[in-house]
Amino acid sequence: MPRSATRTLVLMPVAIALNIALGSTVQQALKLPIYLDSVGTILTGVLAGPIAGLVTGGLTNVIWAYVLPPPLQAPTAGPFAVTAAVIGLLAGLWGWLGLFRARRATETTSLFVAVPAAALVALVIAYTFSRAYTSPQGFNSVTGFNVNAFRLSELAFVVVIVVFILLAAWLLVVRRDAGAVLALAAGLLTGLVAALVSAPISAFVFGGVTGFGGDVIVAAFRAAGSNLYQATLQQGLLSDPLDKMITSLLVFFVLAAMPRRLLARFPNGDRLVGGAPA
Amino acid sequence: MIVLDQASYRYPGTSTWALPTTSLELRPGEVVGVTGANERGKTTLCMVAAGLAPVTIGGELRGRVLVDGRPTVELAGYELAQRCGVLFDNPTVQLTGLHRIVYEEVAFGPCNLGLPLAEVHERTQAALRILAVEHLAGRNPGHLSGGETQLVALAGLLAVRPGHLVLDEPTSRLDPERSLQVADAIARVAGAGVGVLLTAHDEELLARVCGQVIEL
Amino acid sequence: MALLTALSALRAGRIQRLAVAALALTPVAASSLLINLLLPAGGGGLATAVAALLRLIGATLPLTLLFATTDAADLLNDLEARGVGRRAVFVLGAALAAVPRAQARAVDVIEAQRARGLDTEGSWRRRLRGLVPLVTPVVIGSLAEVEDRTLALEVRAFGAPGRRTLLRRLPDSRLQRAARWTMGLLLALGLAARAAGVTGP
Numbered sequence: 001m002p003r004s005a006t007r008t009l010v011l012m013p014v015a016i017a018l019n020i021a022l023g024s025t026v027q028q029a030l031k032l033p034i035y036l037d038s039v040g041t042i043l044t045g046v047l048a049g050p051i052a053g054l055v056t057g058g059l060t061n062v063i064w065a066y067v068l069p070p071p072l073q074a075p076t077a078g079p080f081a082v083t084a085a086v087i088g089l090l091a092g093l094w095g096w097l098g099l100f101r102a103r104r105a106t107e108t109t110s111l112f113v114a115v116p117a118a119a120l121v122a123l124v125i126a127y128t129f130s131r132a133y134t135s136p137q138g139f140n141s142v143t144g145f146n147v148n149a150f151r152l153s154e155l156a157f158v159v160v161i162v163v164f165i166l167l168a169a170w171l172l173v174v175r176r177d178a179g180a181v182l183a184l185a186a187g188l189l190t191g192l193v194a195a196l197v198s199a200p201i202s203a204f205v206f207g208g209v210t211g212f213g214g215d216v217i218v219a220a221f222r223a224a225g226s227n228l229y230q231a232t233l234q235q236g237l238l239s240d241p242l243d244k245m246i247t248s249l250l251v252f253f254v255l256a257a258m259p260r261r262l263l264a265r266f267p268n269g270d271r272l273v274g275g276a277p278a
Numbered sequence: 279m280i281v282l283d284q285a286s287y288r289y290p291g292t293s294t295w296a297l298p299t300t301s302l303e304l305r306p307g308e309v310v311g312v313t314g315a316n317e318r319g320k321t322t323l324c325m326v327a328a329g330l331a332p333v334t335i336g337g338e339l340r341g342r343v344l345v346d347g348r349p350t351v352e353l354a355g356y357e358l359a360q361r362c363g364v365l366f367d368n369p370t371v372q373l374t375g376l377h378r379i380v381y382e383e384v385a386f387g388p389c390n391l392g393l394p395l396a397e398v399h400e401r402t403q404a405a406l407r408i409l410a411v412e413h414l415a416g417r418n419p420g421h422l423s424g425g426e427t428q429l430v431a432l433a434g435l436l437a438v439r440p441g442h443l444v445l446d447e448p449t450s451r452l453d454p455e456r457s458l459q460v461a462d463a464i465a466r467v468a469g470a471g472v473g474v475l476l477t478a479h480d481e482e483l484l485a486r487v488c489g490q491v492i493e494l
Numbered sequence: 495m496a497l498l499t500a501l502s503a504l505r506a507g508r509i510q511r512l513a514v515a516a517l518a519l520t521p522v523a524a525s526s527l528l529i530n531l532l533l534p535a536g537g538g539g540l541a542t543a544v545a546a547l548l549r550l551i552g553a554t555l556p557l558t559l560l561f562a563t564t565d566a567a568d569l570l571n572d573l574e575a576r577g578v579g580r581r582a583v584f585v586l587g588a589a590l591a592a593v594p595r596a597q598a599r600a601v602d603v604i605e606a607q608r609a610r611g612l613d614t615e616g617s618w619r620r621r622l623r624g625l626v627p628l629v630t631p632v633v634i635g636s637l638a639e640v641e642d643r644t645l646a647l648e649v650r651a652f653g654a655p656g657r658r659t660l661l662r663r664l665p666d667s668r669l670q671r672a673a674r675w676t677m678g679l680l681l682a683l684g685l686a687a688r689a690a691g692v693t694g695p
Contacts, residue, residue: 328649
């Protein structure tokens, strides 16, 4: 076990820069509707623990919003530092639980762990969604007052769960990688929590307007009859799980591609490379 | 004095012994050269002799490695830094990337030690002088040539005043004139009582400065 | 407040930077106006839009102003002189230095993958497929940098306990000290006025 805190201290600023570079330059190059701004945060949490992840996430947004010169500056990122910090904290927890360990593709024991875990996560998500989307407006919609809200909410819920099931199936059947399913489930949970933390910030600090594509979705939910807070929550519950699932998978693939002798040097290294050395 | 007594080492997360069992002694003022084909563990030997492996890197060390009579595994990173400096084979990553001028970059080590300001200046200037790079003091460390970067990195190590130096291929990126300068500097540093462990392909350099050459 | 901003920016000769900072707010402003005005059921009208925008400016301006008028290296140096630990100062300073490096690395990778036929303009499925070849090299390059810099810092006694020696001390004139006290006093007065209900919500 390495005893040097220096490695973690060096990792954090590099991860912050990674968040910003991927979240701006690469995101703009690919023009995908995901944020892509927490790869470094999740990486740091998984490699170096929850505190390092928390600091990395929080500082990323502070620097992005206030310190960087304008072409890069993202003025609305500041208050969302709270969300980013929570994402880093959770990633530390996932890393500590070994969810990002690369497992051998056909290991049957990990299959037994992965499939129920994934199903459990999907259940938790389904429950949360049903609470978030079928509150007063949802019931109204059933009784015929506001049919739009019901359709839109159903759609968001179906999109997230379908993407999760499709990705999980692809990982299991095509890549035969049960370990990645655990990382995917961790991403879905992270996205759920991120949405819950972001919604009040988005609603009460910014009035639902943060200058990203999500604004239109918030407006659509509001047009469909949700109040401001519900609309931002519903938007977050659509965007965040998708973004964090993809980010978690990216981090998992990167870690799997890294040489073990480099990974093993980080504080969480033992839990990442697992069992007997190759 | 640095002593490797039947030392062997493997990196964390691997099962091969990157450094096969090795013994050597490095006495004050002595220059010991190490040759051997690539992948024979020259760089690993540098890390082990300086204590970076296993103290910073982790992994498993068998046998004993003593610096000034104390096992490296018992020392913290900053204590090792004051006993043994290491120049890595790629000097661009040896600079911190934090400083805007070379002078501040070289002063980084003594500043970290919390020395009185006058001593920080004295050590920084002495380190720049012994390598004859005083003219670089005001330059941006990111805009130096390969050879200049190598010398500034070495100056940064010397400013910490370690009792030993480990140099991994110090002249591989230098032109012949700069190589001579480095060879000169090594001789002068050794003359001041510093033990130097030096890996190189360059037979001429080894013959010029080393009292003893080991083949891995 | 706006006058004060303009004055201090002028003095530091960074007014250009502030102007660009204002420009950075325009997409948010446009988005806010559009959504609040054009979507009848979803918006709250002009008043809501302006209120949201003002709140955003209030939240962003003070720190933006600080960094637009202050050199980050000077600020970090002064923070350390005032007792902030070397590790915190390092993380902040290194992050600021690492951002342009990471940007450059990302741009290099994008160019290289485009040259090898990566499709960044096609359908969203094609662009999604571009994610892994773009992200992986950037992240792996960054992690390799972590390893190198860790060793480089260790051999320069970075982990030593206690306080670092500072090469420079920023001059602190009597005028500056007086200005700081005045600003603190004004802030306290403003808060007190608000608590007493003199000014608006």
